[in-house]
Amino acid sequence: MIPVSVTGVKIVLRREERLVMRLEFRIFPVAATGPLVAAFIVASYSQATESPPTPPPKRLLVIADHSTGNQTAHGASSHAVATIERLGRQSGAYVATIRTDMTLVTKGEVWGKGDYAKGGPKASRAATLDHYDAVLFYTNGETDLSDAQKRDLLAFVHADGKGFIGVHSAAATAYGWPEYGVMLGGVFDNHPWKVTAAQIIVERPDFPAMRGWSTGMTLTDEHYQMRAAPYSRGEVDVLARLDPQSVDLGTPGVHRTDRDFPVAWIKRYGKGRVFYSGLGHTDESWDDPRVQSMFLEGIRWALGSGGGEVRPHPMSDAGQRADMTEKR
Numbered sequence: 001m002i003p004v005s006v007t008g009v010k011i012v013l014r015r016e017e018r019l020v021m022r023l024e025f026r027i028f029p030v031a032a033t034g035p036l037v038a039a040f041i042v043a044s045y046s047q048a049t050e051s052p053p054t055p056p057p058k059r060l061l062v063i064a065d066h067s068t069g070n071q072t073a074h075g076a077s078s079h080a081v082a083t084i085e086r087l088g089r090q091s092g093a094y095v096a097t098i099r100t101d102m103t104l105v106t107k108g109e110v111w112g113k114g115d116y117a118k119g120g121p122k123a124s125r126a127a128t129l130d131h132y133d134a135v136l137f138y139t140n141g142e143t144d145l146s147d148a149q150k151r152d153l154l155a156f157v158h159a160d161g162k163g164f165i166g167v168h169s170a171a172a173t174a175y176g177w178p179e180y181g182v183m184l185g186g187v188f189d190n191h192p193w194k195v196t197a198a199q200i201i202v203e204r205p206d207f208p209a210m211r212g213w214s215t216g217m218t219l220t221d222e223h224y225q226m227r228a229a230p231y232s233r234g235e236v237d238v239l240a241r242l243d244p245q246s247v248d249l250g251t252p253g254v255h256r257t258d259r260d261f262p263v264a265w266i267k268r269y270g271k272g273r274v275f276y277s278g279l280g281h282t283d284e285s286w287d288d289p290r291v292q293s294m295f296l297e298g299i300r301w302a303l304g305s306g307g308g309e310v311r312p313h314p315m316s317d318a319g320q321r322a323d324m325t326e327k328r
C-alpha cells in the first residue's frame with residue numbers, strides 16, 4: 001500500500017460559473033533506497049470554455065396606468081404587475097420595469113426634472129421604448145398619450161418588430177384611438193356576467209401558453225365580451241374561448257350572436273407580435289398557476305423568444321370539435 005499525503009487542496013466553486021476540477025496524481029520515490037513514496041495531489045480548476053454565452057435578458061416595459069379610467073375597478077393590477085415581474089425573474093424569460101405612467105412610451109428623449117433635467121448638474125435621461133423588447137399594458141381609459149407617443153408605440157410594434165401584451169382592461173383602453181384596437185385585435189364591449197365561473201374551450205393546445213390548459217376546465221374571472229369590430233378571427237389566432245354553454249346567454253348585455261367569447265389570442269401587427277388575454281380582473285386569478293403560466297408564455301412569445309406560429313382560424317376549426325367531444 002502506498003501512503004498518500006494530501007495537503008493544501010482548496011476548491012472554490014462560484015455559483016454563476018461552470019467550473020471543471022482536474023485531479024493530477026504525481027507519484028515518485030523520495031529516496032532511492034527506501035520504501036517511501038510520496039504522492040501529491042494537485043487539484044486545479046478552470047473555467048469551462050465550452051459554456052455557451054448567456055444572452056442578455058429580454059426587457060419588458062410594464063405599464064399599469066389607470067389614472068385615466070376607472071379608479072376603483074382594478075385594484076388587482078398591483079398584484080398583477082408584481083406577479084408578472086416575478087414570473088420573468090424566476091424563469092429568466094425577461095426583466096420587467098414597472099411604471100404607472102406613460103412617460104416612457106416614446107422614442108423621444110425623457111429627462112428628469114430640476115437637477116435631473118437635460119443640462120442640469122445631475123442630468124438624467126430615461127431609457128425609453130427603444131430600450132425594450134415589448135410593452136405590456138394593464139390600463140384603462142383614454143390614456144394621456146400624445147399623438148407622437150401613439151405613433152411611436154405603433155411603430156415600435158409594426159415597424160420595429162417588437163412585442164405588445166394587453167392584459168384584461170387593456171381592451172378597455174383608448175377607445176378614441178382606433179388603430180390601437182386594430183393593433184390589439186379587439187375592443188371591450190362589456191362583461192355581462194361580472195365575475196363568474198366559466199368553462200374553457202382550448203383552441204391551440206399546441207401553443208406554449210396553453211400548456212396545462214384543457215378543454216372543460218373552469219376559470220373564474222370577469223370574462224369579457226368583445227365588440228363586433230375590430231375583433232376578427234381572420235386577424236387573431238384565438239388560443240382559448242369561453243364555452244358558451246357554460247354561461248347564461250340570456251344575461252342582459254350579451255351581444256355576440258356568434259357566441260364567440262375569446263379568452264386569449266395572439267396576432268401579428270406588421271413585423272410585431274401581439275398577445276392579449278382578458279383574464280386578470282381579480283387577485284385570485286393572478287395566484288392561479290394556469291393563469292400565471294399563460295401570461296408567462298404569452299409574454300415570452302411576444303418578446304420574440306418563444307416558438308409558436310400565428311394561425312388565425314374560424315371558431316369551427318377547433319371549437320366545434322371540442323364542443324362535440326366535451327359536451328354531454
Ligand SMILES: [Zn+2]
Pocket residue numbers: 073074168169222281
Ligand atoms: Zn375588470
